[in-house]
Amino acid sequence: MRIVKLHTTGSTNDYLKALAKKQSLEEDTLVWALEQTNGRGQMGTKWSTEAGKNLTFSIFRKVQRVTIEEQFYVTMAASLAVKVVLQKLLIKNVSVKWPNDILSDKEKICGILIESVIKRGKLDAVILGVGLNVNQTDFGAVPRATSIKTRTGIHFNLEEILNMLLEQFYHYVKLLSQGKLDEIKEDYEANLFRKDKPSTFKGANGKFVGIIKGVTPHGKLMILEEDDILNEYDLKEVQLLF
Numbered sequence: 001m002r003i004v005k006l007h008t009t010g011s012t013n014d015y016l017k018a019l020a021k022k023q024s025l026e027e028d029t030l031v032w033a034l035e036q037t038n039g040r041g042q043m044g045t046k047w048s049t050e051a052g053k054n055l056t057f058s059i060f061r062k063v064q065r066v067t068i069e070e071q072f073y074v075t076m077a078a079s080l081a082v083k084v085v086l087q088k089l090l091i092k093n094v095s096v097k098w099p100n101d102i103l104s105d106k107e108k109i110c111g112i113l114i115e116s117v118i119k120r121g122k123l124d125a126v127i128l129g130v131g132l133n134v135n136q137t138d139f140g141a142v143p144r145a146t147s148i149k150t151r152t153g154i155h156f157n158l159e160e161i162l163n164m165l166l167e168q169f170y171h172y173v174k175l176l177s178q179g180k181l182d183e184i185k186e187d188y189e190a191n192l193f194r195k196d197k198p199s200t201f202k203g204a205n206g207k208f209v210g211i212i213k214g215v216t217p218h219g220k221l222m223i224l225e226e227d228d229i230l231n232e233y234d235l236k237e238v239q240l241l242f
């Protein structure tokens with residue numbers, strides 16, 4: 001893997017996108033920045049963290065078996081890799097809040113932003129952006145945020161955590177390339193935040209109560225609602241309320 005370490009950039013996802021346009025990236029390429037000035041989250045949100053304290057990096061990876069519709073498997077693989085690392089660090093009650101937030105108890109410790117690189121109508125590569133809160137302990141007005149240091153009291157070397165993440169990521173990516181998609185989905189579903197528990201959601205027509213039953217291969221959330229109807233929602237259509 002080629003690793004590019006930067007002091008500052010706008011967004012590591014954007015940096016990789018621009019790099020992939022300029023040159024053909026055949027090898028996995030990771031861009032890690034100590035500071036992002038324009039970090040992005042899902043659905044157009046901002047991702048800002050204290051410079052030098054947390055991990056903010058993106059991986060460009062060519063995909064072979066995964067189609068555009070199945071891109072969600074890469075997200076699931078990455079979420080599971082983060083979850084395993086956090087558990088190895090003895091962080092309790094780690095779960096994955098659909099689609100790609102990693103929580104410790106009810107607080108967010110990591111966010112993932114996956115973007116696709118399409119060539120001739122096919123998914124050619126993915127850019128997987130990871131923002132993992134490592135040593136930051138003050139999140140100001142950001143609600144429900146936490147970090148590894150907040151949870152463990154220990155200051156960690158960022159590179160050490162990055163290496164642990166990469167090891168796990170490659171474990172899950174190997175499962176993907178072996179076509180073990182069901183295994184990944186089952187593992188992801190087993191770790192879903194509030195699975196099988198009555199929860200409140202915000203949908204297009206207001207609040208409703210339902211029970212998360214799992215996800216579809218395309219990444220929709222399956223919610224069991226009144227009258228035993230199982231509905232599928234994408235990220236634009238539903239929000240899980242705490």
Ligand SMILES: O=C(O)CCCC[C@@H]1SC[C@@H]2NC(=O)N[C@@H]21
Binds near residue numbers: 013038042112113
């Ligand atoms: O929770 C989210 O909405 C996703 C956050 C993803 C943040 C990471 S930090 C590295 C990469 N570069 C970005 O601009 N975003 C992702």
